[in-house]
Amino acid sequence: MAKGIHMNNIPIEKIAKATPDTVAQHIRGLSDRSIAWIFVAPTIFLLLAVNIFPLIWTIWLSFTNHRVNRPNRDVEWVGLRNYERILSDPDIWNTMQATAHFLIWTIILQVLIGFMLAFLINKKFRGNDLWTTIIVFPMMLSPAVVGNFWTFLYQPQIGLFNYVVAFFTGADPASFSMIGDVHLAPWAIVIADTWMWTPFVMLICLAGLRSIPNSIYEAAECDRASKWRQFWTITIPMVLPFLMLAVLFRGIENFKMFDLVVQLTGGGPGNTTTLTSIDLKREAFEKWRTGYSSAYAVILFVTVFGLASIYVKALNKVKER
Amino acid sequence: MKSTYMMTAVASVLVAGSLPTAAAAEDLTLCWAAWDPANALVELSKDFEVQSGHKMSFEFVPWTSFADRMLNELNSGGQLCDLMIGDSQWIGGGAENGHYVKLNEFFDANDIDMADFIPATVTGYAEWPKNTPNYYALPAFGDVVGWTYRKDWFERPEIQEAFQAKYGRKLGEPATLEELKDIAQFFQGREIDGTTVYGAAIYTERGSEGITMGVTNALYNYGFQYENPDKPYDLEGFVNSKGAVSGLEFYKELYETATPPGSSNWYMSEDIDAYKSGQVALQMNFAFIWPGVEADPNVGGGKSGYFVNPKGPAGHFAQLGGQGISVVAYSEKQDAALEYIKWFAQPEIQSRWWELGGYSALRAVVEDPGFADSQPYAQTFLDSMAIVKDFWAEPAYADLLLSMQERVHNFVVAGEGTAEEALDSLVKDWTEVFEDEGKL
């Protein structure tokens, strides 16, 4: 396990690379075109069946007043009413805000810390493999379990976190409560998520750093470029596509963050950590407002889809440079 | 024991084989929450397996996902569960959506009389609509919110003196909610055996039903009512009456001045932990925990006492918990499932159920002269069951519950707005739900 998880010298991702010219079109056996279809079709088919079909179903449901827990009631077509209700509900905007806070801060922290760690590990000090492996551990745990353990760690009376903070600041461990205070709770979830997922960003950055050929730096040395300049003109631009990919995946994952936060705070105190997925789950599986929650889901999906497509365009631009 | 089981098993197989009515052996699945009483039920059910020849399987889901998982199962017509010990609030949906089998004919045919069970449990767990003789469950596990306290701390002379000096009365089980608050505040931050302890562990949980199950114990006793007794679903002035507002303010004050720091999202298991680890002098919790408290090495064996939820200025009630056992309508093994209920309803099985830590709702068990003395908490349980009140059990209970969770938690824990605003909003939310349901 330990050996496999960190990916020495493996460049993770090179989407930008132009597709190489198709080789020798006329070979025995199947044509390239049919091989391409045989290779791609199962994936597309499975995704259509398991992801797209339910999505279309969800879209259809979003125009109805269907409730799964009222099988006897007639399903009525309500047009855009569900969408109107959602977009005019101030509570939804609160959850969007909570989600944005969570999303932005986790990404900032994870990118900064993750990149810094990768950069330092890439200095290849002795034992760096071992410490990399240790850092990666949290990522291998179940988010639900991590959420649980952090509630435990954040308990003012019996948890580790407050005692550690108390040790360094001299404050009374019982004087603050990370998940009980409306101002601290949004940070409590950011800290737990950062603890868990920084290694992911780190691994991808490390792969990026290791894919930079030494010869580029050597050439820069010959040109008497300072280390600082090398960092900004070589390291950053070369790692950027990797970093952006890491941000893309973390962004998508955290936009739909559910299990960790639900176990950690249950969305409280108040609604301060009620992220959109938690809210959506309440609508869909507690209130069973299937039509309403489907509309909610569609709105979320369109939001992520829109943001992600803009982002991927930017990513492709960066890579083409 | 094992060999006796064997003998009985062999005997019952022989007997069963010779009876013309013997049904084919089935594999029955019973669904319930994953908690202590469920394990006791597994033990109890071994007798049923021997008696009937059916095999019992169990599906226990943690409380945090119990409602999600099981309601999903019922709503989708799943056949996982043949028997369901569903939460009391599900009974309306279970009945109206046809998830549960109506049991009236079965009860009549098998001489099971609902009058033999504690009336509050029949209304709470079995009837739909409420107060009509239409039964969809057999009361299986009686439960009610009550209080546990550190008797050993209460009895210490120095603590007694300090309390006497401060409040001018003797420290003991509180008679009113105000007195309870005094006691909790008295313990808050006090040094006992070198550690700082706190007043009371109360329900504040946001995600499922926690804070509602807690706050109602104050609301009821200060004058909150779910609806106009004369006009169903008329909420204005009952849900947000003056009394209800002061009840809600009481709960917030209790939370702010007499509970451990960080207890902002606590329900049953957090309260148990805080109490067992010696953080608090009092805990609010359902009665199911009491056998566990008595058996605990730190706080059991006489160190703990139990009292009924104290009365308030406007009444004396306690929040009902507990469940009834129902036969799932989608099951293909309904006959065997009914056999289980018939077996479970027998007085000797019910009394064994109580011995194993299950709160029997059968009057023959709880009214037995020896019952009150059988456990230190038995009398408290009986007294509490006499004053219970339950949350809505409408098919739309989940919507009603979620609104209440949000409004109350946001006021009590997150400190948003005033008590009036919280309850006014609750009236608005609930009215909307009932309008959606076509009840208004």
Add this chain to the structure above:
Amino acid sequence: MSFSVTEPNKGTKWFAGVLVVGYALITIAPLLWIIATGFKSPADSISYPPKVVFDPTLEGYVNLFTDRTRATADMLEAEGEPQTWYERIVREQGTVIIGPSRYGERFLNSIIIGFGSTALCMVLGTAAAYAFSRFRVPLKDDLLFFILSTRMMPPIAVAIPIFLMFRNLGLNDTHLGMILLYTAVNLSLSVWLLKGFIDEIPVEYEEAALIDGYTRFQAFYKVVLPQAATGIASTAIFCLIFAWNEYAFAVLLTSGTAQTAPPLHPDDHRRGR
């Protein structure tokens, strides 16, 4: 590696090492605390103030793998003296074991579903990634984005239709259903990552193989696959981690036969697990 100007000097390495080790220690501390909690008795694990020194016990693990009930006097008598170490542990708590818990089988389910979906995901993902990397697939960028977009839907959002669909197909609460589901969720990640790895493998190798008379398929599995092995392995680990730890779908879609381990954890965390 031979010495080069890019090799960092001793001081830099030392500095980097200290920082990384410092972070690693901070990150591992909560984990060690949790592992230690696993070996505490339930009473010690919630003790107030927290205990750093404690008597290690396997009680937490025994509790995880067994179902127990509080024993009445006659049950204790009938059971006789505890025979095994784990029976002794539970007996000290005044309880008796009534049977193995479901944890063992849930764990096995986690293994079946985790490895099953990872294997399937690798087969489909590698094939698709190879095609996207080497061939002119029509609408390639759109297809790739489509594959990515399937990851954007919150699982909660599609859980209801998936639940209904699985029920109609008889896939509800089955291993196959969960394997297909997790494969679909993971495909986006694996296709995108694997395409990157395969892009890195020079096309010349395959060209040489083709000229030697290999067919496309042969070139694929005799030349490309071995080259991409490390990439496939690391992608597989990502997929396995996800499938192993997935919670939302597992809670909502599985119950008896195909339930994985994570949904069981929540209530047990304070009980020493």
